[in-house]
Amino acid sequence: MYFGSDNQTGASPQVLDMLTVANNEYTHGYGDDRWTNQAIEALKTLFECDLEAYFVATGTAANSLALSCMVQPWDAILCHDSAHIILDESTAPELFTGGARMVPISNGEGKISPQHLKDYFQTIGTDYPHNVRATALSITQASESGLVYTPTEISALSAVAKDNGLSVHMDGARFSNAVASQQCTPAELSWKAGVDVLCLGATKCGALCAEVVIFFNKELAATFTHRRKRGGHLLSKGRVFGAQMVGWLQDDHWLDLAQYANTQATQLAKQIATFDRLQLVWPVESNELFVIMPKGLAVHLQDAGAEFYDWYVTTLPPNILIDEDEMFARLVTSFVTQDSQCEAFCELIHDYFAAQ
Amino acid sequence: MYFGSDNQTGASPQVLDMLTVANNEYTHGYGDDRWTNQAIEALKTLFECDLEAYFVATGTAANSLALSCMVQPWDAILCHDSAHIILDESTAPELFTGGARMVPISNGEGKISPQHLKDYFQTIGTDYPHNVRATALSITQASESGLVYTPTEISALSAVAKDNGLSVHMDGARFSNAVASQQCTPAELSWKAGVDVLCLGATKCGALCAEVVIFFNKELAATFTHRRKRGGHLLSKGRVFGAQMVGWLQDDHWLDLAQYANTQATQLAKQIATFDRLQLVWPVESNELFVIMPKGLAVHLQDAGAEFYDWYVTTLPPNILIDEDEMFARLVTSFVTQDSQCEAFCELIHDYFAAQ
Amino acid sequence: MYFGSDNQTGASPQVLDMLTVANNEYTHGYGDDRWTNQAIEALKTLFECDLEAYFVATGTAANSLALSCMVQPWDAILCHDSAHIILDESTAPELFTGGARMVPISNGEGKISPQHLKDYFQTIGTDYPHNVRATALSITQASESGLVYTPTEISALSAVAKDNGLSVHMDGARFSNAVASQQCTPAELSWKAGVDVLCLGATKCGALCAEVVIFFNKELAATFTHRRKRGGHLLSKGRVFGAQMVGWLQDDHWLDLAQYANTQATQLAKQIATFDRLQLVWPVESNELFVIMPKGLAVHLQDAGAEFYDWYVTTLPPNILIDEDEMFARLVTSFVTQDSQCEAFCELIHDYFAAQ
Amino acid sequence: MYFGSDNQTGASPQVLDMLTVANNEYTHGYGDDRWTNQAIEALKTLFECDLEAYFVATGTAANSLALSCMVQPWDAILCHDSAHIILDESTAPELFTGGARMVPISNGEGKISPQHLKDYFQTIGTDYPHNVRATALSITQASESGLVYTPTEISALSAVAKDNGLSVHMDGARFSNAVASQQCTPAELSWKAGVDVLCLGATKCGALCAEVVIFFNKELAATFTHRRKRGGHLLSKGRVFGAQMVGWLQDDHWLDLAQYANTQATQLAKQIATFDRLQLVWPVESNELFVIMPKGLAVHLQDAGAEFYDWYVTTLPPNILIDEDEMFARLVTSFVTQDSQCEAFCELIHDYFAAQ
DSSP: OBOSOTTSSOOOHHHHHHHHHHHTSOOOSTTOSHHHHHHHHHHHHHHTSOOEEEEESOHHHHHHHHHHTTOOTTEEEEEOTTOHHHHTSTTHHHHHHTSOEEEEOSTTOSSOOHHHHHHHHHHOOOOTTTSOEEEEEEEESSOTTSOOOOHHHHHHHHHHHHHTTOEEEEEETTHHHHHHHTTSOTTTTTGGGTOSEEEEEOGGGTOSSOEEEEESSGGGGTTHHHHHHHTTOOOSSTHHHHHHHHHHHGGGHHHHHHHHHHHHHHHHHHHHHTOTTOEESSOOOSSEEEEEEEHHHHHHHHHTTOBOEEOOGGGSOTTOOOOTTEEEEEEEOOTTOOHHHHHHHHHHHHHHHHHO | OBOSOTTSSOOOHHHHHHHHHHHTSOOOSTTOSHHHHHHHHHHHHHHTSOOEEEEESOHHHHHHHHHHTTOOTTEEEEEOTTOHHHHTSTTHHHHHHTSOEEEEOSTTOSSOOHHHHHHHHHHOOOOTTTSOEEEEEEEESSOTTSOOOOHHHHHHHHHHHHHTTOEEEEEETTHHHHHHHTTSOTTTTTGGGTOSEEEEEOGGGTOSSOEEEEESSGGGGTTHHHHHHHTTOOOSSTHHHHHHHHHHHGGGHHHHHHHHHHHHHHHHHHHHTTOTTOEESSOOOSSEEEEEEEHHHHHHHHHTTOBOEEOOGGGSOTTOOOOTTEEEEEEEOOTTOOHHHHHHHHHHHHHHHHHO | OBOSOTTSSOOOHHHHHHHHHHHTSOOOSTTOSHHHHHHHHHHHHHHTSOOEEEEESOHHHHHHHHHHTTOOTTEEEEEOTTOHHHHTSTTHHHHHHTSOEEEEOSTTOSSOOHHHHHHHHHHOOOOTTTSOEEEEEEEESSOTTSOOOOHHHHHHHHHHHHHTTOEEEEEETTHHHHHHHTTSOTTTTTGGGTOSEEEEEOGGGTOSSOEEEEESSGGGGTTHHHHHHHTTOOOSSTHHHHHHHHHHHGGGHHHHHHHHHHHHHHHHHHHHHTOTTOEESSOOOSSEEEEEEEHHHHHHHHHTTOBOEEOOGGGSOTTOOOOTTEEEEEEEOOTTOOHHHHHHHHHHHHHHHHHO | OBOSOTTSSOOOHHHHHHHHHHHTSOOOSTTOSHHHHHHHHHHHHHHTSOOEEEEESOHHHHHHHHHHTTOOTTEEEEEOTTOHHHHTSTTHHHHHHTSOEEEEOSTTOSSOOHHHHHHHHHHOOOOTTTSOEEEEEEEESSOTTSOOOOHHHHHHHHHHHHHTTOEEEEEETTHHHHHHHTTSOTTTTTGGGTOSEEEEEOGGGTOSSOEEEEESSGGGGTTHHHHHHHTTOOOSSTHHHHHHHHHHHGGGHHHHHHHHHHHHHHHHHHHHTTOTTOEESSOOOSSEEEEEEEHHHHHHHHHTTOBOEEOOGGGSOTTOOOOTTEEEEEEEOOTTOOHHHHHHHHHHHHHHHHHO
């Protein structure tokens, strides 16, 4: 019953196999190898456009390096109150941008809306250089609440952003889950909707450590190689990323993995919804569930070996109240989640309430 | 009718005279001079304690350098939503702290309360190194809304701060106005109430450019001289600061100047309160007035030569609404404000409404 | 004939196998897993002491993060003129230290000597905060010239360093080659000789991407986890490093790989020494050869498929002169270098000279 | 007998008077005042060209902010081994550039020569992003050795710099002394010779604290206002700089002050040259003298109240040897140096040698 995080799995066999194959070759270092090149070509095909793509080992590195190409040190990045970049990445964005600032604008709602952006621009001071100047918008896909922005929603955000001179960054740590969740293409969910830079994560969905910063707006990529190197993020054995990504992208493997994880989440959500005492905070649109449950139940589950995290209550909508004897839990499914795990989990819930 | 800012005056004659006297001497550079030493001694006397004091030319430098001694680059500084450090100093705090983060906690109220702090600590994530860790509280005295924290209020804030491992910074750009407003000593309004580091500003209240970072908690000062030098803030002719400060502190001159400015503000506020159509957003406790007025009136006043600023509506309490035809204005008095200016200003208001 | 770099191989089979085994498990993320723990225990055993150890993906990250724990942003790091940290890592040390400075002190010699250090301290200004203050010494083992510091040499350097308040960093990207080269233990070549922090690299000698920052001086590690996270260097699937390192350390595998590479280099050097027209710049003590050769020969070799790099002539001792028709080449052997490759390479050299 | 530094005087009466006049006015803050504007116009007239000019309080701030507009954080700045920016400004350039690197290239000679630059480019690695990339040259006028670059020399340096993609920065802390020393115009000594950015210092030659960053290459100024603000270097009472500079520039006052200081230095040098046991290391071309003298003499002089500094022996040419009983001293003259001071000083020297 492992619902702790989608980063607690290994790589999928297909991804690991490709790494094993690549391991046996002699290649040049620093990404000058056929695996890296092949991965980049696969990305161009997948996204149906020309692009620049750079690999790094972590989502924090991907996001921070990407943002550092989009803002000056005296600029601001608008983002969701619960964005991973503002909540879970220490002050990495500040380090890599040279001290730019993240400004949360979503007021506790599950997704950023165009109105949030408009409100920001209507009230913010623009007396430069005293005030910071917003020059980037960062959205997370799937969002921190497990919600998915539709192409239409992204386009609406991008339109307001661009009207105000902002470029658009997408933290796609769970982009694969978002694509699997929508009836649309990766292109529709990114550059066609106005995204300039996408940090596409494979790690949470089948790779060991492979994130790729994709510049649809290639001008923004001008300084990336310098930034990656001086961040210590240029691997000498570049094939490590290239091979994983080739394996991950081949034959829609990435989408299959994401679809599987999403389905597990949806099914688990259905079962959880049958319990009156449990509250699903947001609709389940990808592979995350956010559940308010009695603390006693949480202990019961964890004692039985279930893994999941106490989540940040700061990320709750203001209208959601948690009683003292309740806990706000996050459950995450992945490509290795088994039906039997979900069943066992719900069985435990059932037993707990039956014993009350 | 100059109510634009208290930084639009020159120095008071007493301050300028002392600078002129000091100008004629041969002294060593970099603060190794008798003016600097005398100023530091005067500060020790004024604050009734041992302390370390370092001079710089701007409030932004004072605040940023002070904070850089109080937090690590992966830490957070809690502050008011409208703090000067978060609203008006570009990303200087980020530059000097190496990328620490300011987190606003006051929810639109005029001052930070202990409950704001408690709320923060009850909801914040503490999963380090992922989450940022708050290690400093910054309060502004007088506050961004022209309000003054009492010694009791500061003590209450400091108590919560220290229970949670935070040191306390006070942005005292208008500390003199706050002291003049309270029936208490500088010591009671700072270290006796738990303040570790005070940035005491003379510039807005009678000097040309003289701010002093005062460490009551001397351990925090260990790296200051290095930080000031590499920030380009160590003046070679250190007497420039020392002499101004000696002149400013002598014979309670600083307090007289502040008292005068406060009195002008209080009197102006009284007159403004007589107009039904004008709304004073906060009580006037120092030398700033925040007024909601018809836009037509603002134009009328400015056309007649009155100076004041459109203020950040973001800094308004959420329950204050501004109509489309209204403007949120800040008026600031200073040691050179004349009764006649205030009278002429109110006369104009009267004329405007009479003509409606 | 692949003598380009020891980072152009994959992982050794034993290392890759361990990664494959680890891949199949469910574990917690961020290094909270049994592979990581086992690797740390193995390091303690290997170095015969308690220590703190943190894994990262690149040598640049390891060095920069390690140094950032050893110096303040206004300090200096003394290092060899050709140190990897000053020549090949962009300005990563500056980024992670917040702007500390590297000062080269070796005057073109192959290794830093105690006299270099003494000369530095005898002439440097110590008027703080104006002058930078040296607080760390960084040495590279094996050195940038392929030379190996003996325990006695390291002790002598450390003694001078510590007399002057410096802590000692060792860039051990080829530490395994150095150990294999000396008749001594890893402990003798590190902490017993005064090294405070060792960046031990597995990548160049059998791993895919695994470097470990080892703090023998545990006090220096106090801020490391924060620094690694905000540098984007904390992998969510921490087992990636742990598993590689377990495989690498098991049964002296790391030493066997290094010994093999060194032997290949020694044998190749012997053969090269038989050609009058070729000059080995430094004795071959690890797995690198630095050779001055006719440019025509270089072309001849490269046309036949041999890989090696034009090296930085700045790294040559001042007394070594290169004719216009000569090239300064670096050859590197590794755990996959075959006797047949060396033989073919020398055969080509022989043919070239025979044809002159 | 004050030869310690030209920063140990106050302001000249003319400069102070202008500050006093400006003090009495009401003006807008942050440089939006007539004094600042008038100063900028005066600079345009003086330099016979359009330009952008920004004032700051210290030379360290001026240099660091200027350089931060000229390089990226992964770039290098070539400079003299003894440049103030590398020897006397802590790591301010690193802070403001975000971590760019200074690379000394002058090999102990008194001035940088075109050959130094050429040597650098012939040997440096250009394997980006691994190697740092030089993008700026910084020269000091008058130089760290008190020497003056002629327009021809500057043009020759600029030519090599620009051939290699470098922009040219001039640290003009003693630019006035250099102009006074040459039979040429400020324009000939700066932009006409290829200088892109000049940091013109008034502080050492008649002001209290006034340095101006002059962009002849206006494109480089694009981000300056943001950088100055976030560096805490934007004074609220901007007239402080403007007024000083107006007073300083008026009626060639700056040049008179510099000429006077130079003349004092030249006369003192002549007298010193009459003593066999004293060695002037470099010709005296501005207002600094570098003298090797017996330590006993130094004590004798200092005991009698003479002030001068032990200088960095690292800045000596390699061929100059100092005996154990000798000291390397720097003497600086200024606009307040009296003939009588020089005479008394030489008298003391004479007495000392006579008593030997």
